[in-house]
Amino acid sequence: MSRNKKVYVAFLAVVLAMAFLILWGFNEQTMVYYSTVKELKARGADAYGRGFRVSGKVVPGTVERATDRVHASFVISEEGETLRIEYDGILPDTFKEDIEVLIEGTMQANGTFKASNVFTKCASKYEPMDEGTQEQARRTSTY
């Protein structure tokens, strides 16, 4: 019986360790908050340093790509609010003006958003969407 107990204790330890890992995994460093551009701006200084995910349409004519280093800058707009994005990375191949993009990153003190990841919603080009799915796409991109 005591041997059996030992076995259960070991299992319990393993399970608890994993539960702890999962709980510990959720912290300010790993969590990224979905936010609208409007909400993000309303947060002001409170938003600095935390991870956010915003989305919007790339405003035509605002995309600047540096030629001397890997850097791109563009403006997204969502429900009339705009936000300038700075990105020290390579934009995805599907990136272009006037498409929906998802951006993860942090707000900076100068009012621009420093992106760590830029994702495009490229579905529409390849999958003909009916009205319903277009609506769905719009909703999923404006959390």
Place this chain on the structure above:
Amino acid sequence: MLSDFGHLFMIMALSSAVYALFASFLGLYRKSTELVLSAERAAIATTAFITLAIVALEQALLSSDFRYEYVASYTNRALPAFFKFTALWAGQAGSLLFWAWILVLYIMVMLVTYRKRLQADMPFVLGILMGIVIFFLSLTTFVTNPFELLPQPVPDGRGLNPLLQHWAMVIHPPILYLGYVGFAIPFAFALGALMRGKTGNEWVKNVRRWTIVPWFFLGIGILLGGKWAYMELGWGGYWAWDPVENAAFMPWLTGTAFLHSIIIQEKKDMLKIWNIVLIFLTFALSIFGTFLTRSGVISSVHSFTQSSIGPLFLGFVVFILVSSFGFLFLRIDRLKSKARLESIVSRESAFLINNVVFVGACFAVFWGTVFPVVSEAVRGVKITVGPPFFNAVNVPIFLFLLFLTGVGPLVAWRKSSPQYLKRLFLWPTVAMVGTYIVLFAIGVRHQYALLSFALGVFVTATIVAEYHRGAMARMKKFGEGYLKAVVNLTLKNKRRYGGYIVHFAMVLIFFGVAGSAFDTEIEANLKKGESVKIGHYEVIYEGYFTGQDANKQWLRTDLALKRDGKLVKKIHPQRHFYLAQEQPTTEVAVYSTLLSDFYVVLVGVDDKTEAASFKIYLKPLVMLVWLGGLVLVFGTIICLLPDERRGEKNERKFGTPAKEVTAVHE
């Protein structure tokens, strides 16, 4: 044209599948062998009709029949015939039809294998599987029809997403589907056993191979997806914990747990309920994976589609879980096991802990993946967690699994004596500690990487020692040469030694992943003739040229790659521009050696100055991940080789001729 009958073929297939389902169960109820036989024939008819539908769709694709929406959405005239052919699984409607086809092919192979031997089980299994076929055929027939006509034919199609025009992406979906779909078979066997009330260990023996096959395809599919991301997406990585990747990884994790725990049931008559739960979960997660991929519920880098079939899939997952766990609940009394664990240092315990850890890892991945949806529902705040979360949680879990990989297969059943443990693990432990010290001494400080390498060496040492012990015993007993002894040892105990090879494949993959701790990356903006150094390498930009074919334009740069001053290779990172889709793609250039990958992305070329900017990565040990994949193929083939029918039975029975040496083993 055959394609005109495409929709009809699907309706015929659906009708015969429905018949097969009802005839199976009615035949059981009325104890009518004629009905059961007719169900089998209806299943064959279903297979024939789905095959015809596939041929019809291929004909439409290959002949660029732009009356069809599907053909126009995923191909264009300029597309190479090969990609026209593979466009069958490029889109949702075609994928689902393809999925149904793979499933019925699996069913045919299963019928051929088992219809005589497992006569009593077949009607249950067939009925359940036809239910799954019906679900997929209903989708392609009524919801997302690949033979949907356009209001009027278009002159040319949209073409295939250029990012998907890559060999790894072409074979990745079918292989992944072979994995997802294949889990339906062990699932049906488990559920069938419950329905029939025959809850012994028979079903477990029958499904072992049927689980290894989909498990293997799923693993290879995941690796190919990684290879594709690595070569095609141009961000220098192969795994990003994206929801779609996680979707494939979760059933792989539970499937792996299942493969281990059925060994315990076979040998020790334990874990009966647990095994059923595992295979139910594995299959449900396979369907859930499709739901995640297709529904767009969780935004993902890779989801090329967002569609309305999401709720149907979720409904199907719920249906699977409710009905299968319902039957489990009904039969739970028959599944009690008498055996008990005797010691913590035993193979049973090691396997059990392995199971708990696999399922825990799966839960961590699941929780992280669905967290945005959960947090929104519960707290109204939508929060997502990315790679930092998954790495923080999973890296320690997987290191522990690596440790178990070394210990589990070696410790004896029931319990192991200290002397025995010492003999088994002394040298592997010495090798492990030695690796750690040496790596630390040469300046490696990354703890997880150190542990990965040390534990990997530990596992490898246990495997080598096992082979060595076994070979020595054979040499003594049969007078064979060392090499011959190793080969015979493996062939006489395919399951065990094939398993070791698969474990070694995992070690290689661990090494490859651990190598990513030492990735370096630089950006370089180079004028013609300028060069930049990274690690041992120096790269010189020699210029660029442009070109065009029917499908795309390209911009190709010439780089001379030198290592320690000597030219090793000319490489050509490029950018393509696909005309039909008006989309650029990045074509990375990679120079691979066993030790490291030199990986260059062309970011762009300035028209005026002709200066080009590059992102350059030096990525140690990536090659080992792909090499691990090859070893995985090899090990799995060994595991799947048919057993000899007669002769040397006693020798095989308890695994090894090495029995005298490792007598405590069994």
